[in-house]
Amino acid sequence: MTKKRKHQEDFQKVKLKVGKKKPKLENATDTTFKTKTIQIPEQLKEDGMLTAQNRKLNIKDLLSQMHHYSPSVKQNALLGLKDLLSQYPFLIDAHLSSIISEVAAVFTDKDSGVRGAAVHLLQFLASKIRAEQIAPFFPLVSAHLSSAMTHISEGIQEDSLKVLDVLLESYPALLTDRSSILLKNFVELISHQQLSKRLKSRDKLSWMLSVNPNRRVTSQQWRLNVLTRLKRFLQAVVDGSNETEDEGLQEQKDSPHSLRNPIFISWKVHANNQQHIHLYENGGLRPKMNSSFRLRSLASVMDSAEKGLSSAENLKGFIEIIIPLLIECWIEASPAQSAPILGNLLESDCQQLMQQVLSIIHLLWKLTKRHDETCKMELWLRMNYLVDFKHHFMRNFPYSLQETVKHKKKDSCKGNKYCMASSNSVDHLLLNLTLCDIMVSLASASTLQADSGWLDMIRKFVTDTLQDGSRLNSKQVNRLLGVTWRLMQIQQNK
Structure with missing residues (x-):
């Protein structure tokens, strides 16, 4: 067979007989398959429930839209997320990490509508999430809050205070754990570092109040907003320190061989409910533990920067920064120097600012008394700030x-010239008593003669308030008793 014929046989078509099928190739692929239907009604029903009613979007779709470039899409996603979570609260626990991270990321969004929707959603979530649940994610929330407070945009800074209000209301303990960072942010909101020759000599940096004409509110109103939040933050720090002092084992100063009074029980008298058994000494308040050891708290392990205001060094540093700024705010809000000395009239906005200034100083004074070296701290405060306080405060x-008294409230403050009711609910009697409390804390028996000038003014005011006979609220009574006790203590130790 020639080569030409072999080549033709390779390409020659095989003729099949009629009625016979074509034989399968050796490398043929079987494409047949079988199908069966699987019905899961519960799964289909749950998938339908997890969608928002307005646009039929589930939680994953809404969270993905948080990264959209359009502000309207992000705002609608936040509104839809709030609607979805309000209908199905169990989704919060299942997607808590994603929800917190996405909501916190829009604290610094450029659009004000998106930030407003984020604040409303955060307020809704705060009512549903416990502090134990959000604690692992709170460093992320705090970082975004700090970024918003120090942002270059004025609108983002203003909205950051709204976020701070929500966190202070729901999670004060978690927020105060990061006081070292947040306190610096408070200072930067109302001031800036002063460029002077001190920077070259590497001394402590000085701060001065800043004025930004681009804000929607006046500089005084902005400082009032910031100082109001700072006062609430310091109040949370003080309340948190009160709780930690009552926890854990405390070192006992009593000797281990102290006498114990035996208890004699008459069972007949006890059966007739005529005698009670005291389980502990001291009236059953707390058991005494005869041990010279105590548990070491986590605060002793942390660095001084992480301790916040619980460290005496950090507290002194913050006082050195904030007190000069508060004095400048007081000078701007105080009446003119040509005004009469007694009964100076104040406008409502100025008095609100002055009240916040004194409240912050009063809380800082409380924190100074929590440290072991209280006498040294009081001496340091007197040496640094008594002259300025006498000059500006007293x-x-x-x-x-300055406002007139309303007729409906005239009877409640009858006869008290320092207790005038106003429509803005500013208590200037409490302002005067707070000022008295701050000043008398700087006085002592050894300096009684040197401080006789301004102490006589405080004694006269306290005496007039006690003899006036007007009704006082709980805060006023507490502050008045504190000032009176301090004055009596100074006079007694003379």
Whole structure:
């Protein structure tokens, strides 16, 4: 067979007989398959429930839209997320990490509508999430809050205070754990570092109040907003320190061989409910533990920067920064120097700012008394700030309100010229008593003669308040008793 014929046989078509099927190739693929239907009604029903009613989007779709470039899409996603979570609260626990991270990321969004929707969603979530649940994710929330407070945009800074309000209301203990960072942010919101020759000599940096004409509110109103939040933050720090002092084992100063009084029980008398058994000494308040050891708290392990205001060094550093700024705010809000000394009239906005200034100083004074070296701290405060306080605070003392008294509230403050009710609910009697409490804490028996000038003014004001006979609320009574006790203590130790 020639080569030409072999080549033709390779390409020659095989003729099949009629009625016979074509034989399968050796490398043929079987494409047949069988199908069966599987019905899961519960799964299909649950998938339908997890969608928002307005646009039929589930939680994953809404969270993915948080990264969209359009502000309207992100705002609608936040509104839809709030609607979805309000209908199905069990989704919060299942997607808590994603929800917290996405909501916190839009604290610094450029659009004000998106930030407002994020604040409303955060307020809704705060009512549903416990502090134990959000604690692992709170460092992320705090980082985004700090970024918003120090942002270059004025609108983002203003909205960061709204976020701070929600966190202070729901998670004060978690927020105060990061006081070292947040306190610096408070200072930067109302001031800036002063460029002077001190920077070259590497001394402590000085701060001065800043004025930004681009804000929607005045500089004084902005400082009032910031100082109001700072006062609430410091109040949370003080309340948190009160709780930690009552926890854990405390070192006992009593000797281990102290006498114990035996208890004699008459079972007949006890059966007739005529005698009670005291389980502990001291009236059953707390058991005494005869041990010279105590548990070491986590605060002793942390660095001084992480301790926040619980460290005496950090507290002194913050006082050195904030007190000069508070004095500048007081000078701007205080009445003119040409005004009469007694009963200086104040406008409502100015008095609100002055009240916040004194409240912050009063809380800082409380924190100084929590440290072991209280006497040294009081001496340090007197040496650094007594002259400025006498010059600015006591010059126009006492202060009263410029507004007229309403007739409906006239009877409640009858006869008290320092207790005038106003429509803005500013208590200037509490302002005067807070000022008295701050000043008398700087006085002592050894300096009684040197401080006789301004102490006589405080004694006269306290005496007039006690003899006036007007009704006082709980805060006023507490502050008045504190000032009276301090004055009696100074006079007694003379």
